[in-house]
Structures are given as structure tokens and as C-alpha cells.
Amino acid sequence: MTGWLSGKSVRVEGASPAIMSALTSQGATPVAEGDCDIWVHVAQPPVVKPAHELSHAEWRASLDAGLDRCFLGAQDFANQCRTRGQGGTVLFVGAPEQALGADQAAAAGALGNLTKTLGVEWARDGIRVNSILTCETGETLGNLAAYLVSDYAAYVTGAVMGVDIDD
Amino acid sequence: MGLAMAKAFAQGGARVAVMGRNLERAQDGAARIAALGVQTHAISCDVRQPDAVAAAFDEAEKELGPIHLLANNAGANFPVLAEDISANAWNAVTRIAIDGTFLCSAEFVRRRIACGEGGAIINNSAQYIWTGFPGDAHSAAAKTAQATMTKKLAAEWAFYGIRVNAIAAGFFPHETSTAGQRDGGIEPLQNMIPAGRTGSIWEFGWLSAMICTPMFGAMTGQVIVQDGGESLRRSLMMPDFVPPRERADGPWGWQ
Numbered sequence: 001m002t003g004w005l006s007g008k009s010v011r012v013e014g015a016s017p018a019i020m021s022a023l024t025s026q027g028a029t030p031v032a033e034g035d036c037d038i039w040v041h042v043a044q045p046p047v048v049k050p051a052h053e054l055s056h057a058e059w060r061a062s063l064d065a066g067l068d069r070c071f072l073g074a075q076d077f078a079n080q081c082r083t084r085g086q087g088g089t090v091l092f093v094g095a096p097e098q099a100l101g102a103d104q105a106a107a108a109g110a111l112g113n114l115t116k117t118l119g120v121e122w123a124r125d126g127i128r129v130n131s132i133l134t135c136e137t138g139e140t141l142g143n144l145a146a147y148l149v150s151d152y153a154a155y156v157t158g159a160v161m162g163v164d165i166d167d
Numbered sequence: 168m169g170l171a172m173a174k175a176f177a178q179g180g181a182r183v184a185v186m187g188r189n190l191e192r193a194q195d196g197a198a199r200i201a202a203l204g205v206q207t208h209a210i211s212c213d214v215r216q217p218d219a220v221a222a223a224f225d226e227a228e229k230e231l232g233p234i235h236l237l238a239n240n241a242g243a244n245f246p247v248l249a250e251d252i253s254a255n256a257w258n259a260v261t262r263i264a265i266d267g268t269f270l271c272s273a274e275f276v277r278r279r280i281a282c283g284e285g286g287a288i289i290n291n292s293a294q295y296i297w298t299g300f301p302g303d304a305h306s307a308a309a310k311t312a313q314a315t316m317t318k319k320l321a322a323e324w325a326f327y328g329i330r331v332n333a334i335a336a337g338f339f340p341h342e343t344s345t346a347g348q349r350d351g352g353i354e355p356l357q358n359m360i361p362a363g364r365t366g367s368i369w370e371f372g373w374l375s376a377m378i379c380t381p382m383f384g385a386m387t388g389q390v391i392v393q394d395g396g397e398s399l400r401r402s403l404m405m406p407d408f409v410p411p412r413e414r415a416d417g418p419w420g421w422q
Contacts, residue, residue: 116399117399119361119396119399120361120400120402123395123396124363138385139382140382140383140385141385143382143383144383147374152370152377153370153374153393154370155362155367155370155393155395156374156391156392156393157361157362157395158392158399159391159393161389161390161391162388163385163389164325164385164386164388165318165321165322165325165387165388167388167389
């Protein structure tokens, strides 16, 4: 069960050792910048604080990392795909809606519906958009990510999923 | 769709027992799966009857050994106006999918627990479980029950190492699907779907079997939509609403 991503280039923004390991072992080539077939955004979970104790700067930082950066990065990637005349795949990875604080609830909820929206809006461009919202960081997360960005998942778009029962 | 699931399990090397109400059709399916080089066994079973389910598992385990994985695919579906659904039709569609999924899952898990081993279940749900399906009320109810059950059973059985997931499947034309058999075939359906095409039955089979492998050993309680964006196509700009009553013809008409 290897070679799902042979010949594909991938740009991963944010760190997830499990995802990077699964993508490369399936044959994807990581690139730091420029054109690529796959764009993965991994948002680091914000520190949990009660809503009434979040400073505006902390709130903004969470929404910037968990939502704004996802949208702007996907937009850049999709524009590159259209310029090249190629399809592509976007995958957003982050924490579940209710697992952390109100900042994450807002960001993940927005990201989920953004996923559904962009998945449909860009479908005829051959660009798929999916999300994994989970606290899992292990091999299953990596393998699920590798599946979703592969051509085996060509009919999966606009899908928001978790990994375990707490997601 | 069950055949596609079974073929994908066979591609991964699994021995496959095929349960169906009609033994001849189960045997036909089993023969096609056996052609992939794995051991198979066909069993006649009405999944609405707990005794029949237990007997079918006995027979399957006698022929093939312990059952490690379960795919719940049994279901029926046909377009019909809600006011025209007979009690028999309602019972057939809902009980095959809801009772059948529950009874087979519970029987499977009792045996897994008795072995002291984990296992995995995959359920075939549908892309219309979040929106309803006007003109197909029995299936709308049945398929959502499977998805909500998936999450609860996953939570209850996580302790035993049993994983339960579902696919909210879009339209994957196959030999026995309703819409593909109509005049014009599947062509009129392609344009309705954001992806611009219906699904390939292989794509459904692969995902079903893959979720059950150890590669996805931490995954449970998930309902994954695989529909080319079909269930999400609604927006503020929509064609005029056509009530099911006025949709006698067309790819999903009731007449």
C-alpha cells in the first residue's frame, strides 16, 4: 500500500511529523515554495484560556492562524493551480471545534464551513478541499491525510472529518 | 455497492463471506469475488431477524474462520412520494438498514469480545443524511439512523478495540442502482454534481476497505462524506424548487 502520491509535489505549512512522514513515504516530494500539486495547512492548537480572559491579541492570533491564514493560503494555491491549468488538493488540519477554547470554536467552525464552500466553489477547477479536525497526532492522522490528498480520494471534496470519537 | 466493498476487501487479501436475502445473488457475488483469488462463502440471510443473523455468522465462521471485519451494506431504496409509502415499503427500507445494521453489528461485536480481540465495522450511509431527501423519505430516515448509530456504537465499543465508521456515499452508478437504469442513463446526473461526474464504484470500495485496515487504527466514530460535493451544492442562487409530486420523471423520478 505505497505510492499513492508518486509524482506529486506537496507544500506543508505548519508542523506535523506524522503527516509529513506519511506523505513522503507515499512518494510525495515536499517543496518549500512555488508551484505544487498539494497544499496542506496544519494549524497549531492555541493555548486554552477562558473566553473572558482572552486578550484581543490572543483572540486575533488564534483566528489568524486557524482561519485567515488557511483561507489566504488556499486562495494563493488555487490561483497557482489555475495559472498552471492544473487541478490540486487542499487539506486543512486543526483541532476539533469544541476541544479547546472559544477562539478555537470560532476558528474551527468557520474553517469547516469554508471547507464545504471552497470544495464546491472550486470543484470544476479540479481543486478539492477537505479538513481533518482532530487532537490525534499519530499514524492514522498521517495515513488519512495521505489518502485525502491522493487521487484515490478524487470523489471526496468538501468533507470535514475527525479521527477519534472525541473529535 | 456491497460487491465493490467486498472486492476491495478481497484485493487487500481478506476472505469474504457474502450475506444476502437471495442465495443465488449472494453466490453470484461470491463467485465474482473469488475470481480475485480469495476464499469466499455465500449465505442466505434476512438481516432483520436476529436468529438468522446469528446463524449466518455461525456458518461464516465455520467456513472461513473468525470474522474480523464487518461491512453493513444491506439496504433498499426507491423514489416514492411520502403519502404513497405503504407500511410494508416503510418497514422494508427502514428495518433492513436500521435493524439490519444494528443486529449484524451487535452479533459481530459479541463474537469479537468473546475472542478478546478488536475489529472494525464500516457502514454504507448516504450523502442526503443531513438534508433530508424529499421523494425518498424512508431512505432518508434509514440512512441517518445508520450514521447516528455509527457514532454511538463507536463510543460504546472503543473499550473493546472495535472501530465503527460510515461513508456518506454519493451516487456511484452500478448494475442495480435505480437512477442509472433510466432513459438517458447517468448523463443528466453528471451536471448536477460539483465534481462534474458521478462516482466510480471502486472509489467507494477502496475507502470502505481502507478504513478497516490497521493504517486507520485510531479512526472511529467518523462519517465521511464521499459525494463529489453533491450534498453541498445548495446556495442562495438556486433553480426554482420542484416538489417531489411534480417530479414523476427524470433521473430520480418516482413514476
